[in-house]
Amino acid sequence: MLTGTLVNYYTHCRRQCWLFYHHINMEDNSEDVRIGRVLHELKKQDKKEIALEGIKLDKLTAEYVTEIKKSDADIPAAMAQLEYYLIVLRDKGIMRKGRLECIEKNKQNKSIHTLTLTEERMGELKKEYRSIEEFLNSDVPPPPPKIKPMCKKCAYFEYCFI
Numbered sequence: 001m002l003t004g005t006l007v008n009y010y011t012h013c014r015r016q017c018w019l020f021y022h023h024i025n026m027e028d029n030s031e032d033v034r035i036g037r038v039l040h041e042l043k044k045q046d047k048k049e050i051a052l053e054g055i056k057l058d059k060l061t062a063e064y065v066t067e068i069k070k071s072d073a074d075i076p077a078a079m080a081q082l083e084y085y086l087i088v089l090r091d092k093g094i095m096r097k098g099r100l101e102c103i104e105k106n107k108q109n110k111s112i113h114t115l116t117l118t119e120e121r122m123g124e125l126k127k128e129y130r131s132i133e134e135f136l137n138s139d140v141p142p143p144p145p146k147i148k149p150m151c152k153k154c155a156y157f158e159y160c161f162i
């Protein structure tokens with residue numbers, strides 16, 4: 001079953017998405033991951049996180065679904081995750097706009113990003129989700145692409161390049 005995290009990883013790096021889906025887990029003790037875990041725990045303690053099938057919403061208001069990220073390192077991947085949440089909710093008859101909040105603003109000049117799903121975009125996304133599911137069912141992962149700066153922070157770095 002597809003999840004918001006898988007859609008995020010698929011946008012970020014297809015190889016990472018495949019490895020994660022197939023439970024090839026590497027212990028990642030990087031600073032970023034530790035901060036992410038703490039953030040996740042705080043959200044749980046705050047009882048604001050809402051879990052539905054395949055999605056965990058940081059906040060749900062009458063107008064927005066809000067996703068909170070530690071940084072703005074990969075806005076397209078975070079927005080893809082948010083779109084997935086909007087689609088899952090829409091399928092349940094819950095219409096919302098998306099709101100992404102980045103705690104650290106390093107690459108962008110704003111920390112809040114919003115999105116509204118159009119009918120056309122929904123059609124495109126449904127097709128894309130079917131392709132992601134087919135991709136995940138393949139027997140082997142895609143080969144590592146050329147090394148990118150993001151790879152140095154990735155838990156799979158050694159698996160891919162050493």
Ligand code: SF4
Pocket residue numbers: 013014015016144145148150151152154155156157160
């Ligand atoms: S190290 Fe790079 S290529 Fe390998 S999974 Fe991570 S992001 Fe993808």
